[in-house]
Amino acid sequence: MPACHRGRTTLWLAIAFASLELGLITGGAEAECPDTKCGSVDIPYPFGIVGQDSCATMPHFKLHCNNSRPFLGDFEVLNISLQLGQLRVLNRISSFCYNTTSQEMEQHKWNKTLSAPFRFSDTGNKFTVIGCRTLAYITDRDARYLSGCVSACQRDGVTGATNGSCSGIGCCQTTIPKDLHHYQVSFDKGLNTSDSMYNATRCSYAVLMDSSNFNFSTNFVTSSEFNTTNGGQAPMVLDWAIRTPNNCDEAKNNHTSYACKSDNSKCVNSSNGPGYICNCKNGYQGNPYRQDGCQGPPTADLKHGPQMPELRRPPVVDLVRMPPAADLKRGTLGGRVT
Numbered sequence: 001m002p003a004c005h006r007g008r009t010t011l012w013l014a015i016a017f018a019s020l021e022l023g024l025i026t027g028g029a030e031a032e033c034p035d036t037k038c039g040s041v042d043i044p045y046p047f048g049i050v051g052q053d054s055c056a057t058m059p060h061f062k063l064h065c066n067n068s069r070p071f072l073g074d075f076e077v078l079n080i081s082l083q084l085g086q087l088r089v090l091n092r093i094s095s096f097c098y099n100t101t102s103q104e105m106e107q108h109k110w111n112k113t114l115s116a117p118f119r120f121s122d123t124g125n126k127f128t129v130i131g132c133r134t135l136a137y138i139t140d141r142d143a144r145y146l147s148g149c150v151s152a153c154q155r156d157g158v159t160g161a162t163n164g165s166c167s168g169i170g171c172c173q174t175t176i177p178k179d180l181h182h183y184q185v186s187f188d189k190g191l192n193t194s195d196s197m198y199n200a201t202r203c204s205y206a207v208l209m210d211s212s213n214f215n216f217s218t219n220f221v222t223s224s225e226f227n228t229t230n231g232g233q234a235p236m237v238l239d240w241a242i243r244t245p246n247n248c249d250e251a252k253n254n255h256t257s258y259a260c261k262s263d264n265s266k267c268v269n270s271s272n273g274p275g276y277i278c279n280c281k282n283g284y285q286g287n288p289y290r291q292d293g294c295q296g297p298p299t300a301d302l303k304h305g306p307q308m309p310e311l312r313r314p315p316v317v318d319l320v321r322m323p324p325a326a327d328l329k330r331g332t333l334g335g336r337v338t
């Protein structure tokens, strides 16, 4: 038997945040953090930037701004949506490759625990596996939850895979449950490309990723394109919420800690895990977490409404109403702070 090669396996550093209960900083002398930017990404309150220590935000909502790119722990943040209570981040792709020199399979895998406000989004993501003889698992920390999928190709090759179709041939996807806040990938060593297949497909890949814009290409099986497109990462959606108390009814009982500060805000129960988020009431836009954050539509906005004579202006509500999922389907999570 060859020496154990686990030591060589790269385990990317995962920063496990302490599972502190989320509370709200209130009443202190510190001002709320201003809505800001890191590079081109909007960082609206209750998010803030580490280093802006003179302002207050909620625990775990401060991002690192490094070289004009925001990070939540190890995840680069692409977008923040207050309305949906979501973040779009980049997640590392795990791989399982045949090393032609050592003639061994090498795993590069990744595990991560999210801090209290965050959950892996069950509606936005799918566990996605690329490969021709691949069984990859997704588990939480204690493996209380374990799932996975098998991807195969036709015998002795990579044929059978079809562009645009991720349904078991060259590619498979599976959904995840709600309330998942630990993520770990592993590959089944018995399904590998060490014999006969490695010339055609040396690596298999697995990652929890945003499934809305995923378009399988047969090139993902035969080349490193899937891994290189985003520098070894793939976009993923995280859900966030204010986790204590458990829901809107309880939150409204304590006026001091209630996070929906704007008079024109409303409370929305978290759809993934305990807690709640705040939205502006229909007809209002802005930041519901601020005292005067939700504003009626400025008159300029009316220009974007349906073309109608001034007298038959439609109710304000129609002009600003947005189906909550629309942003996500288009692959953009628009923070609505401007």
Ligand SMILES: *[C@@H]1O[C@H](CO)[C@@H](O)[C@H](O)[C@H]1NC(C)=O
Residues within 6 Å of the ligand: 011, 012, 013, 014, 110, 111, 112, 184
């Ligand atoms: C998760 O990653 C950390 C940091 O790299 C590592 O120390 C730990 O062993 C990993 N856990 C598992 C179960 O792989």
Ligand SMILES: *[C@@H]1O[C@H](CO)[C@@H](O)[C@H](O)[C@H]1NC(C)=O
Residues within 6 Å of the ligand: 064, 066, 067
């Ligand atoms: C910032 O990013 C660079 C590389 O992009 C890295 O070397 C450095 O450690 C990062 N700094 C912090 C504080 O994360």
Ligand SMILES: *[C@@H]1O[C@H](CO)[C@@H](O)[C@H](O)[C@H]1NC(C)=O
Residues within 6 Å of the ligand: 099, 100, 101, 102, 106
């Ligand atoms: C393949 O294995 C050889 C010998 O063990 C090692 O030196 C090399 O770094 C490995 N290559 C890759 C790409 O990991």
Ligand SMILES: *[C@@H]1O[C@H](CO)[C@@H](O)[C@H](O)[C@H]1NC(C)=O
Residues within 6 Å of the ligand: 161, 162, 163, 217, 218, 219
């Ligand atoms: C799938 O599309 C890519 C271009 O995106 C092309 O190179 C490849 O040959 C196509 N595969 C098949 C089986 O048609």
Ligand SMILES: *[C@@H]1O[C@H](CO)[C@@H](O)[C@H](O)[C@H]1NC(C)=O
Residues within 6 Å of the ligand: 103, 104, 105, 189, 190, 191, 192, 193, 194
């Ligand atoms: C590949 O899987 C087979 C069983 O299917 C196993 O016998 C073999 O040792 C594995 N090869 C490597 C390099 O892990």
Ligand SMILES: *[C@@H]1O[C@H](CO)[C@@H](O)[C@H](O)[C@H]1NC(C)=O
Residues within 6 Å of the ligand: 195, 196, 197, 198, 199
């Ligand atoms: C893979 O390709 C190399 C070089 O072309 C060749 O020598 C080898 O026999 C091939 N391996 C298999 C299993 O087809």
Ligand SMILES: *[C@@H]1O[C@H](CO)[C@@H](O)[C@H](O)[C@H]1NC(C)=O
Residues within 6 Å of the ligand: 163, 164, 215, 216, 217
């Ligand atoms: C998916 O990619 C293929 C090329 O690989 C392209 O022909 C097709 O239009 C794309 N489909 C979508 C829905 O983007």
Ligand SMILES: *[C@@H]1O[C@H](CO)[C@@H](O)[C@H](O)[C@H]1NC(C)=O
Residues within 6 Å of the ligand: 095, 096, 097, 203, 224, 227, 228, 231, 232, 233
């Ligand atoms: C995937 O891309 C990352 C970043 O470029 C790189 O470090 C890693 O080695 C690549 N993995 C594979 C299997 O090629």
Ligand SMILES: *[C@@H]1O[C@H](CO)[C@@H](O)[C@H](O)[C@H]1NC(C)=O
Residues within 6 Å of the ligand: 023, 024, 026, 254, 255, 256, 257
């Ligand atoms: C309301 O919340 C504040 C701030 O979190 C806390 O200090 C206070 O004890 C809470 N009041 C009640 C009645 O729970």
Ligand SMILES: *[C@@H]1O[C@H](CO)[C@@H](O)[C@H](O)[C@H]1NC(C)=O
Residues within 6 Å of the ligand: 247, 248, 249, 267, 268, 269
């Ligand atoms: C929030 O959840 C609580 C507890 O499940 C429920 O009683 C309440 O009606 C929900 N509120 C809203 C606004 O959906």
Ligand SMILES: *[C@@H]1O[C@H](CO)[C@@H](O)[C@H](O)[C@H]1NC(C)=O
Residues within 6 Å of the ligand: 040, 041, 042, 078, 079, 080, 331, 332, 333, 334, 335, 336
């Ligand atoms: C969200 O990300 C998309 C794509 O990166 C970008 O086009 C859009 O402007 C971003 N929205 C916000 C509010 O940052």
